[in-house]
Each structure stands twice: as C-alpha cells, then as structure tokens.
Amino acid sequence: MDIFVTGGAGFIGGHLAESFAAAGHDVTVLDNYEPYYDLGIKEHNVEAVEAAATDSDGSCEIVDGSVTDADLLTSLTNQTDVIYHQAAQAGVRKSVEEPDKVNEFNVTGTVNVLEAARTNDVDRVVYASSSSVYGKPEYLPYDEAHPNEPVSPYGVSKLSAEHYMRVYNEVYGLPTVSLRYFTVYGPRMRPNMAISNFVSRCMRGEPPVIYGDGEQTRDFTYIADVVDANHRLLTDDSADGEVMNIGSTDNIDIETLAEVVRDEIDPDLPLEYTEARDGDAEHTHADISKANELIGYEPSRDIREGVGEFIDWYETNREWYEPLVVNS
Structure with a gap:
C-alpha cells in the first residue's frame, strides 16, 4: 500500500513510518x-525509516515540507491509500507561549490534510489526537463520552482538529479515525519528556526533578502499542468516524x-522538587474499552515493564541520545 505519514520524522510518526x-x-x-527539540533525534528517526525500507520490499520518500502547504499536500497524496496525520506543533507549555502558531499547524494544517485526502x-x-482534549476530569478513567474542557491552547487545537475529522466523515464521507494518545514513551522519544529526563539524570548520578508535588498522575503508553493500534486501522474500517482512547494498563x-x-x-538517589508548570493537566487515565471492542486493541506493557525496556535502550544509545536530553 501507499502510506503517507505527516510528521514522519517525529517520535510517533517515525516509528509508524519505520x-x-x-x-x-x-x-x-x-x-x-520544526526545532521544538534538537533535530538530531529526527535525523535518527529518518535513518530508521530508510534502513527499514532498505531491508524490506518497501520504499520511502522523505519530503521536507509543512502541512501548512496545501498544494504540496495535494500533490504528494495523489496516489496515497492511507494518511497517518501525526504532524503538529507539540508541547502544552509551547502552546501557552505561542497559541497562534499552534492553531496554524494543528488546526489549519489538519484541514489541509483533510482537503488533500478528499x-x-x-x-x-x-489522526493523532491527545488526552489533552479532556482537561479537567469529572471522573476517571476518561471514556470518550467524558466532557472536553482542555486547559491549554494545545488541547483546544487537538479538539478542534478532531471536530474537523468528524465533519469530513459525516459531510463528505471521508473515512477518518481520531486516536487520543495518552503520554506516549519509548525508544527515540522526545528528549524533553519526564521519563527521558528522569533516566538521564539518574544515569548521571543526579536526582530526578519533579515539577510540582508529584501527585499528578499520567497514563503512559508504550510506543509499540501505539504502532499496533495504527496498523490495525490500515485496512480495518470498524472505527471509521470514531474517536478512541489509546492508553495503557x-x-x-x-x-x-x-x-x-x-x-x-x-x-x-533522593528526589528533588521544583515549581509546577503552567498548562499541565493534573490527571490522565484512559478507558480503552472502546478501542478494544472496535479494533481489538490491548496494551502489551505496564509502566514498569516499559520503563525497564526504555532504560535498556537508553544505555545502548546513550552516546548520541543523552546530549539531546541534557540540552532539551
């Protein structure tokens, strides 16, 4: 099949493309x-995609361009079977600083992708959505019927893009699926994430630093489980028109x-604490029963298993990866 991955040099996009x-x-x-973090990690993601294509019967084309370029999207997708739309201006805190930029990439960019697909x-x-669309929890775990009250411009942009996905399905008959990811982690993850920072500091004999009191909770999802969910949607139409949580155990x-x-x-090592960051949700926890029912999604690792695998990967790739974390 001919597959188009936006944001395919990023963490999740790179693993999907590979x-x-x-x-x-x-x-x-x-x-x-986009230099949201050191581009060295994107170079490694692209290398992994190219190596996978070389070792198989597949092929890859790497295009330097943006989802804000509607004409480029249309020309690149004229033979495409399935689009995996991962591109976004990432980062809750970044969105607080530059909400207009987040809207341009995450909302207008998504409309451009949908128009090209149509x-x-x-x-x-x-579509790669986010647990950030939920915001303030009325109950946990979040199911897809939970009210959406995002607490950051990033969350608002992701929710707006979800609505465009739904409308293009209902109005134009374009098959669309939105996956709400819950804090994805694993090999080649963004170097500015909590797990990568905790591991890096501990590897260097420094205490892990916690923002806030540490009572905030997260549902961490291993990257292999996200890849599995996306692969199921390559030919399965059971979730067309739907929004689904993709979380962990x-x-x-x-x-x-x-x-x-x-x-x-x-x-x-002791633990260290510092001030909480603006825009971060207090709690996330996914009810994944809908994804299980529709596409048979089941997470394969709990957080302790996944962290252990990431630490092993970190030790093997420490020479190139650790400087990216330290400088993030």
Whole structure:
C-alpha cells in the first residue's frame, strides 16, 4: 500500500513510518523539521525509516515540507491509500507561549490534510489526537463520552482538529479515525519528556526533578502499542468516524514514576522538587474499552515493564541520545 505519514520524522510518526516500511509498504514522510527539540533525534528517526525500507520490499520518500502547504499536500497524496496525520506543533507549555502558531499547524494544517485526502479520494485518514482534549476530569478513567474542557491552547487545537475529522466523515464521507494518545514513551522519544529526563539524570548520578508535588498522575503508553493500534486501522474500517482512547494498563503518579526510574538505576538517589508548570493537566487515565471492542486493541506493557525496556535502550544509545536530553 501507499502510506503517507505527516510528521514522519517525529517520535510517533517515525516509528509508524519505520514499521510500515519494514512491512513492505511504500511510505512517504512529510516533516518540516520544526526545532521544538534538537533535530538530531529526527535525523535518527529518518535513518530508521530508510534502513527499514532498505531491508524490506518497501520504499520511502522523505519530503521536507509543512502541512501548512496545501498544494504540496495535494500533490504528494495523489496516489496515497492511507494518511497517518501525526504532524503538529507539540508541547502544552509551547502552546501557552505561542497559541497562534499552534492553531496554524494543528488546526489549519489538519484541514489541509483533510482537503488533500478528499481531493485525492484517499481510503482513510488516521489522526493523532491527545488526552489533552479532556482537561479537567469529572471522573476517571476518561471514556470518550467524558466532557472536553482542555486547559491549554494545545488541547483546544487537538479538539478542534478532531471536530474537523468528524465533519469530513459525516459531510463528505471521508473515512477518518481520531486516536487520543495518552503520554506516549519509548525508544527515540522526545528528549524533553519526564521519563527521558528522569533516566538521564539518574544515569548521571543526579536526582530526578519533579515539577510540582508529584501527585499528578499520567497514563503512559508504550510506543509499540501505539504502532499496533495504527496498523490495525490500515485496512480495518470498524472505527471509521470514531474517536478512541489509546492508553495503557493503568496510570501512575509522577512521584512514583520517578521512584521506579531511580530504583532501577540508583536507589540511593533522593528526589528533588521544583515549581509546577503552567498548562499541565493534573490527571490522565484512559478507558480503552472502546478501542478494544472496535479494533481489538490491548496494551502489551505496564509502566514498569516499559520503563525497564526504555532504560535498556537508553544505555545502548546513550552516546548520541543523552546530549539531546541534557540540552532539551
């Protein structure tokens, strides 16, 4: 199949593109190499995609461009079967600083992707949404019927894009699926994430630093499970027109997460605390029963198993990855 991945040099997009290329598909990656974090990690993501294509019957084309370029999107997707729309201006705190930029990439960019898909009669568009659309919890775990009250411009942009996905399905008959990811982590993850920072500091003999009191909770989802959910949607139309949570087996408070990382690496290290960051949700926890019912999604790792695998990967790739975390 011909697969188009926006944001395909990023963390999730890179893993998707790599996995599709490894499976023998023809993959086109679009990324504008936005320097939200050190571009060295995007270079490694692209190398992984290219290596997967070389080792299989698949192919890959890497295009430096943006979802804000509607004409480029239309020309690149004229033979595409499925679009995996991962491109976005990431970062809750970044969105607080530059809400207009977040709207341009996350909302207008999504409309451009949908228009290209409609014009070229693409079979399906799978959209990377976020648990940030929920915001203030009325109950946990979040199911897809939970009210949406995002607490950051980033969350608002993701929710707006979801509505466009739904409308294009209902009005134009374009098959679309929105996946609400819950804090995805794993090899080649963004270097400014909590887990990568905790691991990096502990590896260097420094205490992990917790923003706030550590009582905030997160549902952390291993990257392999996200890849699995997306692969199921390559040919399965059971979730067309739907929004689904993609989360893990349970949630964990940040203090306990820091302790899990610390105990794996150096149990003698203390924990450090600093001021909480603006725009961060207090709690996230996914009810994944809908994704299980519609596409058979089941997470394969709990947080302790996933953290252990990430630490192993970190040690193997420490030479190039650690400087990116330290400087993030």
